[in-house]
Amino acid sequence: MDLKGKVAVVTGAGQGIGREVSLLLANHGANVVVGDLNIEAANMVANEVTEIGTEGFGYKVDVSDKDNAQSFIDSAIDTFGRIDILVNNAGITRDSMLHKMSEEQFDQVINVHMKGTFLCMQAAAKHMRQNETGKIVNISSIAGKVGNIGQVNYSGAKAGIVGMTKAAAKELAKFQVNVNAIQPGFIDTDMTRAVPEKIRQKKIEEIPMLKIGSPSDIAKAVVFLSSDYSDYITGNVIEVTGGRYM
Ligand code: CAA
Ligand code: NAI
Numbered sequence: 001m002d003l004k005g006k007v008a009v010v011t012g013a014g015q016g017i018g019r020e021v022s023l024l025l026a027n028h029g030a031n032v033v034v035g036d037l038n039i040e041a042a043n044m045v046a047n048e049v050t051e052i053g054t055e056g057f058g059y060k061v062d063v064s065d066k067d068n069a070q071s072f073i074d075s076a077i078d079t080f081g082r083i084d085i086l087v088n089n090a091g092i093t094r095d096s097m098l099h100k101m102s103e104e105q106f107d108q109v110i111n112v113h114m115k116g117t118f119l120c121m122q123a124a125a126k127h128m129r130q131n132e133t134g135k136i137v138n139i140s141s142i143a144g145k146v147g148n149i150g151q152v153n154y155s156g157a158k159a160g161i162v163g164m165t166k167a168a169a170k171e172l173a174k175f176q177v178n179v180n181a182i183q184p185g186f187i188d189t190d191m192t193r194a195v196p197e198k199i200r201q202k203k204i205e206e207i208p209m210l211k212i213g214s215p216s217d218i219a220k221a222v223v224f225l226s227s228d229y230s231d232y233i234t235g236n237v238i239e240v241t242g243g244r245y246m
Pocket of ligand 1 (some may be wrong): 156
């Protein structure tokens with residue numbers, strides 16, 4: 001899969017899945033704008049991209065803020081002249097049982113996942129429509145399909161991302177812009193390391209492949225959906241779960 005000369009924008013790319021996505025895109029030839037709330041982490045990943053041999057550019061962004069998200073996408077276009085690939089990956093958890101969940105916990109999760117994905121897609125889509133080419137990959141979660149105890153906010157947001165993906169895919173298809181989503185299962189990052197150990201172990205035992213996923217398992221699916229190997233696939237959801245909830 002050749003992404004030579006393509007320009008990719010990845011959110012939440014300072015660590016975990018987003019970092020691995022950025023590096024694998026670069027390994028396939030793409031220049032990468034590495035966006036994250038944590039600018040030090042974003043700059044470190046951008047340096048790793050540059051070491052691979054393409055151009056990396058770190059950017060501090062809060063995707064849930066409209067002006068921030070717009071200037072993030074604008075600056076990618078100013079720097080590279082175009083955007084070919086947008087990966088909406090930034091995410092947080094604020095886990096709590098439904099009866100204890102605060103309005104703030106609900107709003108924070110909805111704002112980062114759903115509003116952030118909306119704002120970045122909207123800003124990039126204006127540009128991709130004009131160019132009549134583009135790939136948007138939204139990182140949902142298997143929690144958005146099956147629901148997860150302690151995650152009414154997160155499961156709702158991740159299901160919402162699937163609906164947004166399909167609506168945007170229908171709108172953008174005639175402009176040759178593909179919009180797809182990935183639903184990762186249980187992947188080894190800071191997000192899952194924060195899960196209480198007993199629950200974490202139980203979740204791993206329930207995976208048919210009997211092992212936790214790695215960020216590179218997700219990055220490979222993202223690169224596929226960012227490449228011309230997936231040109232006739234849009235509005236789709238790929239589960240990358242080691243067989244969980246098949
Ligand atoms: N499966 C089965 N039962 C569970 C459970 C699970 N995954 N999680 C909680 N429970 C049960 C507990 O055993 C407990 O049962 P009892 O009342 O019978 O003892 C009850 O639900 C309440 O749980 P807690 O005592 O833990 O309640 P709490 O208020 O102290 O904490 C919580 C609630 C913060 C949600 C905590 O249970 C927790 O952190 N759970 C894990 C949440 C989780 O799975 N997050 C996934 C993060 S990874 C991710 O989000 C990536 C992705 O996309 C998959
Ligand atoms: P992580 O916690 O390791 O990394 C998330 C990154 O997003 C961090 O660098 C953080 O600074 C950044 N971020 C958070 N809020 C932001 C905001 N408002 N604006 C910009 N950046 C922000 O998490 P991980 O595991 O790498 O998750 C990446 C994505 O994958 C998330 O959307 C998550 O919900 C999703 N996912 C993760 C799974 C897992 O098992 N780890 C499973 C399913 C989905």
